[in-house]
């Protein structure tokens with residue numbers, strides 16, 4: 292069984308905690324991407340600062356996932372998971388504005404636009420595309436019954 296690490300937010304820093312094979316805490320250090328309070332913190336690099344960007348890149352800070360440093364892989368743990376979210380609620384990190392925006396956009400689309408008959412949405416999308424592509428309009432009745440009308 293491997294030695295695992297998890298990472299959590301701690302103020303404006305991060306806390307990386309090391310667990311032994313019994314999932315008991317062995318050590319826990321505050322760090323940022325440039326500083327670490329561990330014994331190797333005085334060195335230019337330590338394993339905590341090496342791991343932190345991986346936690347951030349995978350959005351696993353404060354998640355139930357732990358990093359297996361020696362193997363370089365991820366292990367999901369459930370002990371530290373937050374309570375399950377209500378039905379239909381999705382957790383989105385505030386650290387990724389684009390993801391957050393898309394999540395909100397998707398949520399709004401899902402609630403605002405009801406399921407409509409295919410014919411209605413088909414006409415609407417073809418009208419929009421003709422407005423943005425005036426060239427198509429001239430020949431559309433003859434040559435383009437095609438994909439736009441049959442989409443969905």
Ligand SMILES: [Zn+2]
Pocket residue numbers: 320322327328329330331332337338339340
């Ligand atoms: Zn360190």
